[in-house]
Amino acid sequence: MFRLFRHLPIVILTATLAATATEASRDFPTKWAHEKSDLKVDDRIRYGTLKNGMRYAVMPNATPENQAYIRFSFDVGSALERPNEQGMAHFLEHMAFNGSKNVPEGEMVKILERRGLAFGADTNASTSYSQTIYQLDLPNLDTETIDASFFLMRETASNLTIDADALDRERGVILAEKRNRNAEAYRNYQEQTSFLYPGTRVLERSPIGTDKTLKTMSAEEMRQFYNDFYRPDRAIFIIVGDVDADETIAKIEQVFGDWQAAGMPRDTSYADDKSDYATTAPQAKHWSSENSTATLNISLLTPYTEQKDSLETRKGQYLTAVTNTIFNRRLQDLQQEGKAAFLNGGLGNSSFNELADLAQFGLIVEEGKWEDGLRDGMTELKRAISYGFTQAELDETLTNFRAGAENAVKSAAKRRSAGLAGLILSRFLGENVVTTAETNLEIFNAVAETITTEALHAEFRETWTAAAPKMFFLTKGDIENAEERLLTAYSDNLRIAVAAPKEKVTASFAYTDFGTPGKVVSRTDIEDTQSLAVRFENNVMLNIKKTKWQDNIALMQLRFGGGLASIPKSNPGLRTLLGTAFSGGGIEAHTVVELQRILAGKTVSANLGSSNGSFQFTAGGTPEDQLLQLQLWAAYMTAPAYRDEPVQQFRRQVEAVYANLEATAGQVARTKVPNLLHGGDPRFGLPAKDAIQSVGAEDVKNFLADQLAKAAIEISVVGDIDVEATIAAVAQTFGALPTRQTAPLPYEEGRIVSFPSAGVTTLHHKGSVDQAILQMYWPTVDYSDVERSARLDVLTALFTDRLREAIREKLGASYSPAVFNTEDSTFPLFGFIGVTLDAKPSDLDTLSTAIQIEIDKIVADGFTEDELERGRRPMIEGMENAKKTNGHWLGRINRTQTKPASLTEYFEIYDTYTTVTTAELQALAKLYLKPETAFKVQIVPRVAAAAATASE
Numbered sequence: 031m032f033r034l035f036r037h038l039p040i041v042i043l044t045a046t047l048a049a050t051a052t053e054a055s056r057d058f059p060t061k062w063a064h065e066k067s068d069l070k071v072d073d074r075i076r077y078g079t080l081k082n083g084m085r086y087a088v089m090p091n092a093t094p095e096n097q098a099y100i101r102f103s104f105d106v107g108s109a110l111e112r113p114n115e116q117g118m119a120h121f122l123e124h125m126a127f128n129g130s131k132n133v134p135e136g137e138m139v140k141i142l143e144r145r146g147l148a149f150g151a152d153t154n155a156s157t158s159y160s161q162t163i164y165q166l167d168l169p170n171l172d173t174e175t176i177d178a179s180f181f182l183m184r185e186t187a188s189n190l191t192i193d194a195d196a197l198d199r200e201r202g203v204i205l206a207e208k209r210n211r212n213a214e215a216y217r218n219y220q221e222q223t224s225f226l227y228p229g230t231r232v233l234e235r236s237p238i239g240t241d242k243t244l245k246t247m248s249a250e251e252m253r254q255f256y257n258d259f260y261r262p263d264r265a266i267f268i269i270v271g272d273v274d275a276d277e278t279i280a281k282i283e284q285v286f287g288d289w290q291a292a293g294m295p296r297d298t299s300y301a302d303d304k305s306d307y308a309t310t311a312p313q314a315k316h317w318s319s320e321n322s323t324a325t326l327n328i329s330l331l332t333p334y335t336e337q338k339d340s341l342e343t344r345k346g347q348y349l350t351a352v353t354n355t356i357f358n359r360r361l362q363d364l365q366q367e368g369k370a371a372f373l374n375g376g377l378g379n380s381s382f383n384e385l386a387d388l389a390q391f392g393l394i395v396e397e398g399k400w401e402d403g404l405r406d407g408m409t410e411l412k413r414a415i416s417y418g419f420t421q422a423e424l425d426e427t428l429t430n431f432r433a434g435a436e437n438a439v440k441s442a443a444k445r446r447s448a449g450l451a452g453l454i455l456s457r458f459l460g461e462n463v464v465t466t467a468e469t470n471l472e473i474f475n476a477v478a479e480t481i482t483t484e485a486l487h488a489e490f491r492e493t494w495t496a497a498a499p500k501m502f503f504l505t506k507g508d509i510e511n512a513e514e515r516l517l518t519a520y521s522d523n524l525r526i527a528v529a530a531p532k533e534k535v536t537a538s539f540a541y542t543d544f545g546t547p548g549k550v551v552s553r554t555d556i557e558d559t560q561s562l563a564v565r566f567e568n569n570v571m572l573n574i575k576k577t578k579w580q581d582n583i584a585l586m587q588l589r590f591g592g593g594l595a596s597i598p599k600s601n602p603g604l605r606t607l608l609g610t611a612f613s614g615g616g617i618e619a620h621t622v623v624e625l626q627r628i629l630a631g632k633t634v635s636a637n638l639g640s641s642n643g644s645f646q647f648t649a650g651g652t653p654e655d656q657l658l659q660l661q662l663w664a665a666y667m668t669a670p671a672y673r674d675e676p677v678q679q680f681r682r683q684v685e686a687v688y689a690n691l692e693a694t695a696g697q698v699a700r701t702k703v704p705n706l707l708h709g710g711d712p713r714f715g716l717p718a719k720d721a722i723q724s725v726g727a728e729d730v731k732n733f734l735a736d737q738l739a740k741a742a743i744e745i746s747v748v749g750d751i752d753v754e755a756t757i758a759a760v761a762q763t764f765g766a767l768p769t770r771q772t773a774p775l776p777y778e779e780g781r782i783v784s785f786p787s788a789g790v791t792t793l794h795h796k797g798s799v800d801q802a803i804l805q806m807y808w809p810t811v812d813y814s815d816v817e818r819s820a821r822l823d824v825l826t827a828l829f830t831d832r833l834r835e836a837i838r839e840k841l842g843a844s845y846s847p848a849v850f851n852t853e854d855s856t857f858p859l860f861g862f863i864g865v866t867l868d869a870k871p872s873d874l875d876t877l878s879t880a881i882q883i884e885i886d887k888i889v890a891d892g893f894t895e896d897e898l899e900r901g902r903r904p905m906i907e908g909m910e911n912a913k914k915t916n917g918h919w920l921g922r923i924n925r926t927q928t929k930p931a932s933l934t935e936y937f938e939i940y941d942t943y944t945t946v947t948t949a950e951l952q953a954l955a956k957l958y959l960k961p962e963t964a965f966k967v968q969i970v971p972r973v974a975a976a977a978a979t980a981s982e
Contacts, residue, residue, distance in 0.1 A: 058085070058105045058264060059461050067339050069463040075454060076275045083263030084286055087454050088278045089270040093444040093579070094914035098176075098271025099451040100166040102183050103459070106259035107160040108235040110301050117239015118247055118255050120157035121197075121204055125252065126164065127155075128196045131189035135196050136839065138182055142166070143900035145175040146907035149834070150846075157237045159383075161459060167448065169907035171272060180285045183267070187260060188289050194249040201244060202842015208238045210845055210868050212694055213798040218319050222502045225315040226329055227305040232383055257292035266458060270451040305385050307331045309498045312520060316503045316512035321693035321796055323686050325504040326404055328391040328411075328520075330497040334384050339462040341473065348477045350379055352431070353490045356423045357414050360531075363623045364406065366614065368675030371395075372403035373683050377411075379493070389493050396682060397506055397689065401519055408523035415494050417530040418487025426536075426630045428478050433631035435471040437652055440582035442467040506689065536627045539658075540619035541665035548765020550757065558933040561923045564757055566765040569772050571927040573746040574753055575919050584653045584749035585916045587924050588663055588764075591737035593644040594713055595780035595856055602712035603721040604733055605640060607680065611730035612638045614676030618669040622676070625662075634659045636666050642856035644774065645737070650916075653751050660745075660763040667738050668767070672727040681723055688719045694797040695969045699805065699866070702793055703967055707807060707862065709784035742771045746924040748916045774928055783857045785809040786965045794972040802871040803969040806881060810861040810958050813853040816935050819861075820942035822851040822958075825951045826863060828893050828901040832884045833865065841880065843873050855929075863958060871970045878966065885959045892952035902943050909940055 064071035076088045107119050129135035139149050146169040147153045154165045164186060166179050220233055267286065269278060308331070337343045354377055364370035374394040381387050391411060395403030457464045465473075503516050548566040556563055561575035597604050613636050616622040625636075633651030640646070647663050691701055705715035712721065743764055747756050785807075795801070813819055826849040833847040844867040853861035869877050893901075912918040925932045 058266070059458070063339050063457065063461045064463045067463050068341050069339060069344075069465055070469050072464045072466045072469075075464060076279060078279060080262065080283060080287055082287065082289055082291075083261075084289065085266040085458075086279070086282050086286075087266070087268045087458070088273070088275050088282070089268075089447075089450060089454065090273055090275050091270050091445070091447045091450055092272045093446050094911060095272050096171050097447065097911060097914075098168045098171055098269055098273055099448045100164075100168065100179060100183065101268040101451050101455045102164040102166075102186070103266050103268075103455055104162045104260055105160075105264035106162055107158050108237040108239075109159050109231070109303075110259065110296075110298050111235060111239075111255075112300065113234075114243060115247065115251065115255060116235065116243040117204070117208075117237070118243070118252060119162055119259075120237045120239065121200070121244065121247065122190075122192075122252055122256055123155045123157045123162050123164075124200050124204060125192050125197060126186045126190060128200055129191045129193055130185040131191060133182065133185055135193065136835075138185075140896075140900055141178055141182065143831075143904060145172075145178050146170060146903045148904035148908070149831075151904070159232065159235065159237060163455070168271065169904070169911055176281070180281060184285050184289065187262075187265065187286065188292070190256060190260075192249050192253050192256060197249045197252065199839065199842060203838055203845060204239075204244055205241070206838075206843065206845040206868060208241070208244070209798070209800050209870065211238060213801075214319055214321050214693070218317065218322060218504060221315070221317045222327065222504075225313075225502055226331065226388075226500055227307045227382060227385060230305040230383065230385065231301065231303045258296040261291040261295065262286070262289050263291070263295075266455070268451055268454050268458075270447040270454065272447075303383050303385060307386050309500060312498050312501065312517055314501045314503060314513040314516040314520075316505070316509060316516065318505050318508050320506055321690050322504050322506055323690060324395045324397045324400055324506065325502075326393045326395060326400060326407070326516075327502045327504075329500045329502070330389045330494065331386045331500065332388075332496050334381055334386050336384070344473055345477045345480070348431075348474065349481060349485060349489050350493075352424070352427050352481060353414075353419070353486050353493075354378060355427050355430075356419045356486070357410070357490070359423070359427075359626075360410055360414075361407070363626075364410070365679055366622050366676060368678050369406075370403075370679070371399065371406045373679075373686060375407055389496070394686070396686065400503070400505070401515075404516075404519055405523055405526070408520070409526055409528055411494065412524065412526060413528040413531060415491050416528060418490065419483055420531050420533050421483055422533050422536065422627075423531075424481065424483055424486065426627055428481070429631040431474060432478065433633070435467070435474045437582060437633065438467040439471050440652070441580060444579065444581045446580075534627065536630075537620070537624065539628050539661070541617070541661050541669070544661075544664055544668070544763055544766040546766055547758070547761040548767075550761065550765075556923070556926060556933060558937070559919070559923050559926070561919075561926065562753060563926050564760075565927065566761065567769075568765060568767060569742065569770045570760070570764045570767070571742070571744040572757065572760050573744070573923040573926040574751070574756055575748045575923055576751055576753055577749055577916055577919055579749075579914055579916055581750050582652050583650060583916065584656055584747060584751050585650050585920045586648070586656070586659060586748075587746045587920055588647045589644040589744045589746075589924060589928075590667075591645045591734075591741040592775060592777040592780065593640045593646075593856075594642045595777040596737065596775075597713055597733075597780065599711060599713060599780070601721070601725065601729070601733075602717040603723075603725040604730060605713060606717060606722050607677065607725045607730060608640060608645075608734075609638050610676050610680040611672055611727045612670055612734065613666070614680070615671045615673040615727060617665045618671050619665075621671075621673065629658070629662070632658055634662050636662050638666075642854050653749070653755075656747070656751065656756060657759040657762065660759050664763040664767070670731070670734075670738070672731045674727050677727045684719060684722055691716070692794065692796045692972065695795045695801050695803040695868075695971075698793050698795045698969050699803050699967075703805065706786055706791060706967065707965070708860075709786055711783050714783075739768075740771050742774050742928065744924070744926075744928050746920055746926075748919045748923065781857055783860050785860060785862060788963050788965055790966045790968065793967065793969045795969055796972050799971045799973050800870055801971065802869045802874060803967075804865075804867055804869050804874050804877050805967040805969075806865045806878070807862045807965045807967075808864075808958050808960065808963055809965075810851070810853065810863055812858055812861050813855040814858075816938040817942045818954075819851070819853050820939040821946050821950055821954055822853075822863065823939075824898075824902050824905065824943060824946050825954050826851045827905060828897055828951065829863075829865075829884070829888065829955075831897065831901060832888065833867070833881065836884050837867065837877060837880055841876075843870070843877060843880075844868050874968050874970070882961060885955065885961075888952065888955045889959065892955075893948045895948065898946075898948050898951070902946070906940070906943050909936070909943070 127138050142153050358376045361375040372393045372395050377391040379389050393407045551567050552565040554563040564572040633655045635649045701716040708714040829849040837844050837847045847867035849865050
């Protein structure tokens with residue numbers, strides 16, 4: 031269960047399996063899943079059905095206190111759209127925010143903001159192939175908030191006006207959202223899906239729709255669609271939170287009980303899907319795409335088998351999960367040991383739209399070296415088919431599964447309501463039973479006793495010999511005779527002679543004794559945070575806070591050194607390689623692969639991260655594993671191995687990353703703009719490829735050595751902990767180390783950064799020719815004045831609302847304009863306000879002007895009191911509710927001793943949010959949002975730019 035995450039991931043492997051995950055367009059179940067299953071349902075959930083057919087599920091849960099989470103789902107998505115309706119379900123979801131019988135256009139979001147719900151974060155909606163889901167996260171349970179939330183959901187259910195003018199205004203927003211989609215990635219998905227499932231309706235029913243239908247669909251057509259599908263018998267209302275079940279059910283009945291369908295239900299037989307996916311011989315399809323990473327997917331398709339949720343079904347799912355976990359672990363070990371010719375890999379099982387069951391093996395390979403990657407992947411696949419898995423592999427996997435199930439039981443009483451609301455909905459839509467953590471553990475223990483290596487082998491062999499494979503091959507460039515070569519390589523690899531896997535012996539963890547436990551020289555109660563500050567004789571600092579928010583969970587952080595500020599500007603590649611060379615290199619006595627076996631079942635990790643002012647380890651685990659976590663960190667700090675294998679693997683990944691740096695406008699913004707904003711400092715953004723490839727493990731070792739040995743250490747622990755046991759654990763580990771520096775070094779030279787001069791910079795991307803990004807920045811100051819920084823936060827929140835209204839709602843020219851305030855105490859006199867928005871390349875000048883117009887209005891007239899209240903209320907509620915999380919308290923106390931002034935920052939920010947005036951915000955806008963200081967970045971398509979140059 032030891033976790034190690036690599037830095038600079040080239041792609042999440044599941045993205046390569048996108049064509050496998052489309053949800054089924056099944057109708058709402060006629061019965062609750064638990065009514066037809068032998069599984070015991072979680073009896074804390076109250077299920078019911080109103081007389082009109084609307085389903086509901088209510089679950090009282092007091093974590094967090096005084097909050098609740100609503101999920102309102104309608105059984106309609108793009109699957110049920112007719113040809114002229116493509117995109118209508120999603121468009122209709124947008125129209126829910128654009129006027130109803132009792133709420134004028136534009137007022138829904140404002141009503142919710144006044145109750146403390148932030149647009150996007152707490153108020154959201156989504157449309158998929160099969161469902162439309164509305165989400166409200168209630169930051170408080172005041173009567174007014176509950177009433178407003180239920181009222182607005184009822185308005186959505188039956189009272190939308192779908193005004194023609196409002197629909198026309200929203201078209202631009204929808205088209206902007208469609209424009210933001212990665213068109214090339216979607217084309218790749220279409221090619222793979224059409225190859226795997228020829229004739230499937232899924233290809234013609236993307237939730238976003240088509241330009242033609244989005245531009246022509248009428249309000250009348252949408253009202254008919256609304257009446258056809260927004261019906262009580264196609265809806266489920268879920269609420270989880272600190273509520274009384276009886277009172278909440280009574281309110282559901284009161285608000286939704288008189289809702290009646292507007293007409294007869296639509297006959298949806300036209301939406302039945304079909305595909306002639308079967309194949310009797312291996313097939314291959316090659317597809318080239320300029321901005322893609324080379325990927326090989328081997329898919330085995332078999333007839334779809336409906337599996338009702340039952341004890342027997344879950345036993346089978348465990349068997350599949352164990353086999354896949356062991357196999358994927360083998361691939362991971364090969365990568366970490368530098369023995370894999372592929373860059374990443376994994377397999378999984380799923381089903382596609384109730385058409386087929388699918389087993390898929392995906393490999394990310396180096397461009398031009400795909401045959402080597404396929405060989406190594408196929409070798410492991412054949413080894414597993416031929417010989418199965420070892421007892422040691424099974425034991426380790428079951429240990430990890432069991433630990434997860436046992437820890438879930440220990441923390442179940444304080445599971446957070448947001449996750450439970452999502453779980454209830456997903457289980458309902460999948461016709462699965464919501465079972466308790468205790469039941470899940472009982473099922474696992476019963477299954478674990480029956481799982482043998484023979485059973486795993488039979489399961490894997492049956493799965494991976496059940497059908498002829500379909501192989502989809504994606505590369506950047508064309509390959510001559512690619513499909514023929516792939517089929518030949520596959521056939522040749524089937525004949526590779528493979529040896530049985532070897533049983534591996536698990537050693538004991540070698541780092542449990544660091545010397546005489548350290549002596550505590552001071553203990554100070556911190557009134558502001560109700561925490562404890564401890565200092566050891568060797569100057570190691572420890573901050574502790576016991577909380578009630580989660581059972582059996584402890585968050586831990588260790589901070590040391592200077593972080594980015596300590597990295598030389600002449601060697602920016604150090605920051606990028608740091609995590610791989612340090613964490614991936616393991617420790618002297620154990621490789622990372624060995625650590626994963628040794629630490630099976632333990633909730634520990636050793637991922638080194640860096641912020642602007644420090645390096646840090648951060649982990650979340652059980653109190654039981656607290657000492658082991660500290661021992662692991664101490665081992666890494668005193669005996670890092672810096673093995674070369676992970677660095678070499680990383681360098682191969684770097685080539686794939688840099689080959690696609692300009693794939694989309696967003697990619698360019700993330701990797702190149704930070705460098706510009708910090709005056710060309712190469713430590714920000716992604717450095718030049720040579721700067722990374724020229725750095726080795728030895729360079730990282732030399733850079734970190736002094737900081738690991740001497741730098742001040744500040745450890746913070748928050749959660750369900752024993753305070754004295756925590757002090758004793760730190761005393762045995764870090765308290766036993768040689769004397770450390772008393773405070774962090776300043777690294778003054780590394781803290782000097784500068785904002786760029788005013789002007790316009792144009793960058794280019796290789797993505798869709800209709801995609802562009804506009805960003806504008808204005809220099810401010812640093813974080814030395816907390817109250818000023820808090821006022822800037824409020825200013826940017828109100829500025830965001832202004833731009834959303836002016837640019838998204840009125841112009842329909844951008845999907846998600848946003849304004850943000852960035853400051854950091856690391857860099858003196860440096861900070862900025864930024865605006866970012868997506869756009870069409872032809873709209874950049876218009877949008878620049880629109881932004882300046884809104885700034886001029888703010889500078890001249892300021893904000894209204896209502897704008898101020900709507901902007902800051904969600905921020906205040908967010909601060910109040912953050913106090914109910916361990917993460918908040920870790921952030922509050924983690925600099926208690928190295929920066930004592932940070933202890934009062936929360937109160938200063940909160941007081942400023944509640945007292946700031948419109949006049950103060952107007953004054954800040956006048957001071958900082960000056961056109962003569964603005965730095966503008968526009969990211970436009972390279973093809974369009976080249977065409978414009980040619981025409982000149």
